[in-house]
Amino acid sequence: MELDDLKELIRFLKNTDITEVSIESEGTKVRLKREHLLGQAEFKPVAQPEQEAAKPLVSQAEEDESHRLMTITAPLVGTFYTASTPEAAPFVEVGDRVKKGQVICIIEAMKLMNEIESEADGIVARVLVENSHPVEYGEPLFLLEPV
Amino acid sequence: MKRSKTGDERLVKLLEKASGFVSGQEAGGTLGITRAALWKRINALRARGFNIEARRGIGYRLVEAPEFSAEGLKSSARGRLGRAMVFLDETGSTNDVAMGLAAEGAPHGTVVVAERQSRGKGRLGRRWVSPPGANIYMSVVLRPALHPRDATLLTLLSSVACAYAIIERTGLEVKIKWPNDIQVSGRKLGGILLETRAEPDVISYAVVGMGINVNMKASDFPASIKEIATSVLKETGRRHRRTPLAAAILNHMSDELKTLEKEGRKPLLKKWRELSSTLGMKVKVTEGEETLTGTAMGIDDEGRLILRLSNRKLRKISSGDLVMVG
Numbered sequence: 001m002e003l004d005d006l007k008e009l010i011r012f013l014k015n016t017d018i019t020e021v022s023i024e025s026e027g028t029k030v031r032l033k034r035e036h037l038l039g040q041a042e043f044k045p046v047a048q049p050e051q052e053a054a055k056p057l058v059s060q061a062e063e064d065e066s067h068r069l070m071t072i073t074a075p076l077v078g079t080f081y082t083a084s085t086p087e088a089a090p091f092v093e094v095g096d097r098v099k100k101g102q103v104i105c106i107i108e109a110m111k112l113m114n115e116i117e118s119e120a121d122g123i124v125a126r127v128l129v130e131n132s133h134p135v136e137y138g139e140p141l142f143l144l145e146p147v
Numbered sequence: 148m149k150r151s152k153t154g155d156e157r158l159v160k161l162l163e164k165a166s167g168f169v170s171g172q173e174a175g176g177t178l179g180i181t182r183a184a185l186w187k188r189i190n191a192l193r194a195r196g197f198n199i200e201a202r203r204g205i206g207y208r209l210v211e212a213p214e215f216s217a218e219g220l221k222s223s224a225r226g227r228l229g230r231a232m233v234f235l236d237e238t239g240s241t242n243d244v245a246m247g248l249a250a251e252g253a254p255h256g257t258v259v260v261a262e263r264q265s266r267g268k269g270r271l272g273r274r275w276v277s278p279p280g281a282n283i284y285m286s287v288v289l290r291p292a293l294h295p296r297d298a299t300l301l302t303l304l305s306s307v308a309c310a311y312a313i314i315e316r317t318g319l320e321v322k323i324k325w326p327n328d329i330q331v332s333g334r335k336l337g338g339i340l341l342e343t344r345a346e347p348d349v350i351s352y353a354v355v356g357m358g359i360n361v362n363m364k365a366s367d368f369p370a371s372i373k374e375i376a377t378s379v380l381k382e383t384g385r386r387h388r389r390t391p392l393a394a395a396i397l398n399h400m401s402d403e404l405k406t407l408e409k410e411g412r413k414p415l416l417k418k419w420r421e422l423s424s425t426l427g428m429k430v431k432v433t434e435g436e437e438t439l440t441g442t443a444m445g446i447d448d449e450g451r452l453i454l455r456l457s458n459r460k461l462r463k464i465s466s467g468d469l470v471m472v473g
Contacts, residue, residue: 075295075347077451079434079466085272103344109465110302110326110450111270112341112353114295119347132435134465137296 069125072118072142074135078109082131090131096124097147105141122146156221158188162199162209163222170206192218215283215389220260223394226401227256228287235259237279239266242356245286246342249352255290258397267358269340275358278367282378283359283393287400290352292408295345298353299450299465300412302327303419304403305339305355310422312395313337313359317379317387322424325443325452325469329359330424333471334377336360357396362386412448420446425469430454434467 074080082090082105092104103115104124122144129141161169161177175185189199189207196213212219217234224230231254238244238261245259261284267275277284289301306327313321313329313336322330329337337360343353360378368376379387406414420426425443432439432454439462441454452464 073347075345076298077296077449077465087272108270110299111339111466112298112302112343113270114298115342115344117344117346117351134434 068145070120070122070144070146071140072104072116072144074107074137074139074141075116076107076109076114077137078107078114078135080129080131080133080135080141081106081108081113082127092124092127092142094124094127098122098124098144107135116141118142118144120144120146155188155192156218158185158192159197159209159212159216159218160222162207163212165208168202168206168208174207212390215262215393217260219390220258220393220397223391224258224397224401226398226405228397228401229256229258229394230254231257233257233259235261237261237263237265240264240268240356241284241286242268242340242342242354245288245354245356246344249288249344249354253288255288257288259286259288260284260393268356269338275338275340276367276369276372276376277358278363281360281362281364281367283357283361283389283396285359285393285396286354286356287397288352288354289404291350291404293350294348295343295350297412297449298341298343298345298350299326300407300415301341301343301353301355302339303415303446303450304407305341305357305400307415307418307422308399308403309337309339309357309359309396311399312392313379315399316392316395317383319379319382321422323419323422324471325423325425325430325446326450331377331382333424335372335375336377336379336382355400359392359396361389361392416446416448416450419450425452425471428471429473430469431472432464432467432469434464439464440472 084106092098098104098118098121100118100120102118104118105116107114107116124142125145126143128143129135129139135141157178158174161174171182171185175182178185189201193199195216198210200208200210217232221229221232233244233248235244241259241261241264245257248257248259263279264275264277264284267277267284269275291301293300306323306329309329310321310323313319319331321336324330327339328335338358340356341353344351360376362380363378365381403415426445428443430441430443439454439456441456441462444453444455444461446452447463454462454464456462
C-alpha cells in the first residue's frame with residue numbers, strides 16, 4: 001500500500017461514520033481506528049464553547065468538496081464490475097443522473113454477483129475503481145453529487 | 148408461461164400418499180371442492196403428464212407421475228422453499244425471472260424452474276448449456292437477514308445443499324471445487340450462480356441459480372465442454388427422476404438455512420470443507436489479468452480461499468477461475 005493510498009483512505013474515513021477498518025493487501029496490514037465524533041459535532045452543546053473555537057483540520061475548499069460529494073463504498077470484498085457482462089454497456093458513467101436504489105455496479109465474490117444500489121439521488125461525479133479490479137470492504141467506489 | 152395452480156399439488160400429494168384408489172368423495176372433501184371440479188382438476192393433471200386411472204364408483208389412482216413437475220416438486224418440498232413456484236416450459240434464464248420476481252416483492256422461498264433455458268448463464272456472461280427436458284434449471288429467491296459481507300455464505304450453503312441432495316439421490320461421490328462447482332470424478336456436474344441486491348447494511352434479496360446436469364446424454368454435450376462436464380446419467384449409467392432430486396436440493400437448502408440461523412456459520416464451513424476437492428491441492432487461480440499459483444490452504448470465515456504462494460506468502464482470493472495443477 002502506497003502512502004497516497006493511506007492518505008486517501010484516511011480522507012475517505014473522515015467523511016463516513018466508520019470508526020475502524022482493517023485492510024490486508026500484499027502482505028501489508030493496515031488498521032485504522034478513530035473515535036466516533038459524528039454525534040458530538042452535530043450537537044455542539046452551548047456548555048462547551050471551546051469546541052467552537054477549535055480550528056478546522058481541513059481547508060475550507062476541501063471541506064466544501066467533501067460536503068458536496070457523497071462517497072459510495074464497497075459493502076463487501078470482491079471484484080468490481082461496471083457492467084453486467086463484459087459486452088454490456090456500463091450501468092453508469094460520469095455525468096449520469098442516478099436514482100436511489102438504482103444499480104450502479106456489481107461486486108463479485110465467490111460466484112455471487114452483488115448488484116450495488118445507489119444510496120441517494122445524484123449525479124455521478126467520479127468512478128474511482130477500474131472495471132474488473134479487486135475492491136476491499138469500505139473502499140470508495142463512486143463520488144456522487146447529491147441532487 | 149405456465150404456472151402451477153393452487154390445490155393441484157394437494158391433489159397430487161393425496162393421490163401419491165394413497166396406496167390404491169382415493170374415492171371422489173374423499174378427494175373432493177379434502178380439497179373442499181365439488182366432484183365436478185375435482186374431475187376438471189384430474190383432467191388438467193392428465194394434460195400435464197400425470198397418468199391417473201379413474202374407476203366409476205371407486206375413485207382415482209395415480210399410476211405414474213411425470214418425471215418432473217411443479218405439482219410433484221411442491222408436494223415433496225418440506226420447508227419454506229418451494230411454497231411459491233413458477234414452472235416454465237422455456238425461459239431465457241431462471242435467474243433473470245427470479246431476480247425480476249424478487250424486485251416485485253416475491254417472498255422468501257419462491258422457486259423458478261424451467262424445462263429449457265435459451266440464455267442459461269454463468270459467470271461473466273458465460274453460457275450454461277441448457278438443453279430441454281433433461282436437466283434441472285432452478286433459481287430460488289432468498290431474503291436472508293445477512294450483511295452483504297456475509298452473502299458469500301450463500302455460495303457455500305447452496306453448494307453443500309446440492310452436493311448432499313445429489314449424494315442422497317444418486318449415491319455419486321460428489322465434491323465441491325472452490326467456490327461452488329459441483330463435481331464428480333473431477334468433472335463438472337452442476338454450477339451455481341448467485342445474484343443479490345444489496346443495500347449498504349443488508350441484503351435486499353438473493354437469488355441462487357442452479358444448473359444440474361441430470362439426464363443429459365454424452366451426445367448432448369458440446370465438444371467444448373465434453374471433457375470437463377458430466378451428468379448423473381453419464382456417471383451412473385441410468386436416468387434419474389428430477390422431481391425428487393430438485394426437492395432434495397430445496398429441502399437441504401432449507402435445513403442449512405435453519406442451521407445457519409440457529410448455530411451460525413461454523414457447521415456450514417465444516418460441511419463445505421469435508422466436501423471440498425480443492426483444499427490441500429496445488430491450484431492456479433486466474434482473475435482478470437492476474438494468475439496466481441499456490442497451495443489451497445483453507446477458506447476463511449467468509450469462504451474466501453487462502454492460497455499459499457511459492458514465496459510462502461498467504462493470499463486471500465475472493466473470485467476467479469480455479470484449476471487444479473497437481
